[in-house]
Amino acid sequence: xxxxxxxxxxxxxxxxxxxxxxxxxxxxxxxxxxxxxxxxxxxxxxxxxxxxxxxxxxxxxxxxxxxxxxxxxxxxxxxxxxxxxxxxxxxxxxxxxxx
Numbered sequence: 001x002x003x004x005x006x007x008x009x010x011x012x013x014x015x016x017x018x019x020x021x022x023x024x025x026x027x028x029x030x031x032x033x034x035x036x037x038x039x040x041x042x043x044x045x046x047x048x049x050x051x052x053x054x055x056x057x058x059x060x061x062x063x064x065x066x067x068x069x070x071x072x073x074x075x076x077x078x079x080x081x082x083x084x085x086x087x088x089x090x091x092x093x094x095x096x097x098x099x
Contacts, residue, residue, distance in 0.1 A: 069077065
């Protein structure tokens with residue numbers, strides 16, 4: 001049980017070196033992962049901005065399609081305007097004849 005103290009110190013020294021090496025590797029890995037996390041966070045923020053822009057665009061498209069006239073309404077409006085133009089032309093012709 002009682003080993004040579006020098007041998008015990010030597011074993012403890014090797015274990016301490018191993019721990020220091022592992023600690024150094026873990027610090028490097030931690031640094032790399034934190035940098036990767038920062039990149040992912042920036043990527044997430046960019047995607048959130050893009051998503052918000054696309055949501056706004058979808059909302060605008062919904063609104064514009066809701067207020068856009070359908071084909072029947074458009075045809076009725078054109079016919080109504082054409083009728084008004086004919087009436088205005090007739091009124092102008094009457095005014096010209098009366099002068």
